[in-house]
Amino acid sequence: MRVLVIGAGLIGTSIALALKAQGREVFLSDSNSDALRTGLDKSGASSWSDGSVVNLVVVATPPSTVADVVRTAAHQHPNAIITDVASVKGAIFAALAEESDDVLSRIVGGHPMAGREVSGASAAQSNLFVDRPWVITRTSHTSDAACAAVHELATTLGAVPIERSVEEHDQAVALISHTPQVLASVLASRLVGAPQSHVDLAGQGIRDTIRIAGSDSALWSDILASNAHEVAHQVSQVAASLSAIAAALESGDKQAVTDILMLGSQGQKKLPGKHGAQVRQDAIVVVRLEDKPGELARLFGAAAQADVNLEDVRIDHSLGRMTGLVELTVSQAVAKQLEDSLIAQGFVVIA
Amino acid sequence: MRVLVIGAGLIGTSIALALKAQGREVFLSDSNSDALRTGLDKSGASSWSDGSVVNLVVVATPPSTVADVVRTAAHQHPNAIITDVASVKGAIFAALAEESDDVLSRIVGGHPMAGREVSGASAAQSNLFVDRPWVITRTSHTSDAACAAVHELATTLGAVPIERSVEEHDQAVALISHTPQVLASVLASRLVGAPQSHVDLAGQGIRDTIRIAGSDSALWSDILASNAHEVAHQVSQVAASLSAIAAALESGDKQAVTDILMLGSQGQKKLPGKHGAQVRQDAIVVVRLEDKPGELARLFGAAAQADVNLEDVRIDHSLGRMTGLVELTVSQAVAKQLEDSLIAQGFVVIA
Numbered sequence: 187m188r189v190l191v192i193g194a195g196l197i198g199t200s201i202a203l204a205l206k207a208q209g210r211e212v213f214l215s216d217s218n219s220d221a222l223r224t225g226l227d228k229s230g231a232s233s234w235s236d237g238s239v240v241n242l243v244v245v246a247t248p249p250s251t252v253a254d255v256v257r258t259a260a261h262q263h264p265n266a267i268i269t270d271v272a273s274v275k276g277a278i279f280a281a282l283a284e285e286s287d288d289v290l291s292r293i294v295g296g297h298p299m300a301g302r303e304v305s306g307a308s309a310a311q312s313n314l315f316v317d318r319p320w321v322i323t324r325t326s327h328t329s330d331a332a333c334a335a336v337h338e339l340a341t342t343l344g345a346v347p348i349e350r351s352v353e354e355h356d357q358a359v360a361l362i363s364h365t366p367q368v369l370a371s372v373l374a375s376r377l378v379g380a381p382q383s384h385v386d387l388a389g390q391g392i393r394d395t396i397r398i399a400g401s402d403s404a405l406w407s408d409i410l411a412s413n414a415h416e417v418a419h420q421v422s423q424v425a426a427s428l429s430a431i432a433a434a435l436e437s438g439d440k441q442a443v444t445d446i447l448m449l450g451s452q453g454q455k456k457l458p459g460k461h462g463a464q465v466r467q468d469a470i471v472v473v474r475l476e477d478k479p480g481e482l483a484r485l486f487g488a489a490a491q492a493d494v495n496l497e498d499v500r501i502d503h504s505l506g507r508m509t510g511l512v513e514l515t516v517s518q519a520v521a522k523q524l525e526d527s528l529i530a531q532g533f534v535v536i537a
Numbered sequence: 538m539r540v541l542v543i544g545a546g547l548i549g550t551s552i553a554l555a556l557k558a559q560g561r562e563v564f565l566s567d568s569n570s571d572a573l574r575t576g577l578d579k580s581g582a583s584s585w586s587d588g589s590v591v592n593l594v595v596v597a598t599p600p601s602t603v604a605d606v607v608r609t610a611a612h613q614h615p616n617a618i619i620t621d622v623a624s625v626k627g628a629i630f631a632a633l634a635e636e637s638d639d640v641l642s643r644i645v646g647g648h649p650m651a652g653r654e655v656s657g658a659s660a661a662q663s664n665l666f667v668d669r670p671w672v673i674t675r676t677s678h679t680s681d682a683a684c685a686a687v688h689e690l691a692t693t694l695g696a697v698p699i700e701r702s703v704e705e706h707d708q709a710v711a712l713i714s715h716t717p718q719v720l721a722s723v724l725a726s727r728l729v730g731a732p733q734s735h736v737d738l739a740g741q742g743i744r745d746t747i748r749i750a751g752s753d754s755a756l757w758s759d760i761l762a763s764n765a766h767e768v769a770h771q772v773s774q775v776a777a778s779l780s781a782i783a784a785a786l787e788s789g790d791k792q793a794v795t796d797i798l799m800l801g802s803q804g805q806k807k808l809p810g811k812h813g814a815q816v817r818q819d820a821i822v823v824v825r826l827e828d829k830p831g832e833l834a835r836l837f838g839a840a841a842q843a844d845v846n847l848e849d850v851r852i853d854h855s856l857g858r859m860t861g862l863v864e865l866t867v868s869q870a871v872a873k874q875l876e877d878s879l880i881a882q883g884f885v886v887i888a
Contacts, residue, residue, distance in 0.1 A: 358735035371801030384709035403798035428776035435765040447754035450722030483837035490831035
C-alpha cells in the first residue's frame, strides 16, 4: 500500500506518521509550504512529486475544501482509492454526485473520531487513532475493494472501523456531537453577561456541561454549516422542549418537569461505557484523599496492587480547584475487593 | 456552641459527624426513627430530647419542608440561631415573611454546595464540606450575631463561607446549577428515541455535557420548582438562542453561528479554576499511557517525583472505555519540568 496524504495538519500528519511507523510508503502534500515542511519533519513521509504512483489518497484538508480536493485527486490518480477524514459526509457526496461511476466507485468517506483540543502538524502523534471509532461511509457506487482499503487503513492505525450510511453518520453526529456543541456554547455564552459573583459559585456540574464550549469557533462554525439541516432539526427540538419546561415551571406543572428529568436520566444510561448497557455491572468507589503530595500516586499504586482494572477515573472539583474526592469506576464484581484493599492500605472509602 | 441538627440525611448527618469530630456538643433529630438511628450511630451525636438548650439549629430536611421546620424551630428555641441547608432560598424567606422581627433576626439561610450522587445518613462523612463554598444569605432583619454563628459553623466544617443576598443566590444557582441540569436532561432525553447505532458513536463531548442528567429526578424536580421563576427565565433565554441558531443554520448565516460559538468560548473562560481568570497561567500536559496494568500508578508516581502540584487530571474516553490519554493540568511555570521528568521516565508526552 502506497499512500498519499493531502493536508499536513494534525490528522493528516498523524496518519502519515502512523503509517511510516508501520513501514508503509507514505507521501505528504500541502498547499502551504511551511505546514508541509513541519509535517514532513514530524512524520518522516516523503514529499509528493508528480508521477509517484499511489494506491490510496487520504484527503485531510479543511472541511470546506474536501469535496474539491477529493474530485481533483480522483482524476489525478485514476487507479487509486480516495478517502477523506471530514466530520460531515453528506455535503461532500452531494458535491460529487455528477462524477462518473468509475470515480464514485473509488471514493469512500471516512471519519476518524479522534480530534484533540490541539491542532497542527507539530501536535501529530502516531497513536492518535488507537481504540477510536473510524466511521466509514459507503454509497451504492462504492466498490468493495475501496471499502476494504479504508477498513485496512483504519485497523492499521489501531482504530475501530464502523460502517454507517452517509445519512446515518450525519444524523448521528448531529445528535451526539454537533448539538451538544451548540448547547454547551449557548449555555456558556450566558456566563458572559452574568456577574462574576454568580459565576464564582460554579461547581463541577456546569464545568462538565460546558467543557466543549472551549473548542475552536471557526472550525466548529464550518462543521455546523456543513451539517446545517440535521443540526437545525435537533437544536429546534431541544429549543421546543426547553420552552415547554419554562412554561411548566411558570405554571407549576411539576409532573411535566419530573417527566423530562426522568427521560434524561434514561437517555444518559444509553451512552456506551460506564453509564450504559455495555458495562451495566459497573460500580463506583469514592475515595477521599488527604491533601498531601503524592496521594494520587499512592491511590493508583494501591489500586494496581489490588489487581483491579479501572474503567474510569473522575476527580472532583470545587472553587476551581481539585478536591480530594476521586471516583474509581470498576466492574461490580471487583468493587468489594478494591474497597477492602484500599481500606487496608489506609484510604478513606466513602461509597 | 451546642447544636441541634434536624434531619438525618446525608447533609445533616455529615454536619453532626463533623461537629462531633471537632468536639462540639451535637443533637440530632429526625421524624423517621430508622433514619435517626442510622444518623446517631454514624455521627455519634446525642438524640434530641425536649428541654435540651441549644445555641444553633441546623435544618437539613427535604426542600419543601424547610420553611415550616425553620418556623417551628425558631419558636421552640427562642434563644437559638436557626439556619438551613436548602439549595434555594427565596421561597423559604417568602414563607417566613410574616414572622416577628425577633424571629427573623435569628434566621440565616445557608447553602453548603457539597451534594454527592449518594444520599442518606450511611453515606455521611465529616469532610464533605472541606474546601466547598457555603453560601450564607442574610436579609435586612438578620442580626450580625446570627450571621457570625453560621460563618463559624461553615469554617468549623472546613467550608468557605460566601455571603450573597437571597436574590443573588437564587439567580446565581439558576444560572450555574439549575439551568445546566435542565439542559443536560433535555439533551439526554433526545437519546431515548435515537437508534443505538447513533448513540454508539458518542464520545467524551456529549458524555461530559449530559453527565448530570443522571441526577435524582424527584429531588431536582423539587429544587427547580422552588426556583421556578428564575430558572424559567434562564431556560427561556437559552431556548430563544437555540431557535435563533437553528434559523441561522437553515438560512446559511454562518456569522451568527460563529458569534455564538465565540461568545460561548468567552463565557467558559469565566469559570473559576483551570479554565479561567484565577489560574490563567495553567498548562496542560497530555500523556499517552500504554495499556498495561499499573500505568496510572506509574504516571502519578512520576508526577509526584517531579515534585509538581497537579491542578487537574482528566482521562479521555472513547467507545465507552478509558483510553490511554491522560491530561495533567499544572501551572505554566512547572509544565516544562513535568514534561522533561515524564519523558526521562519513559512516558510519551504529546502536547
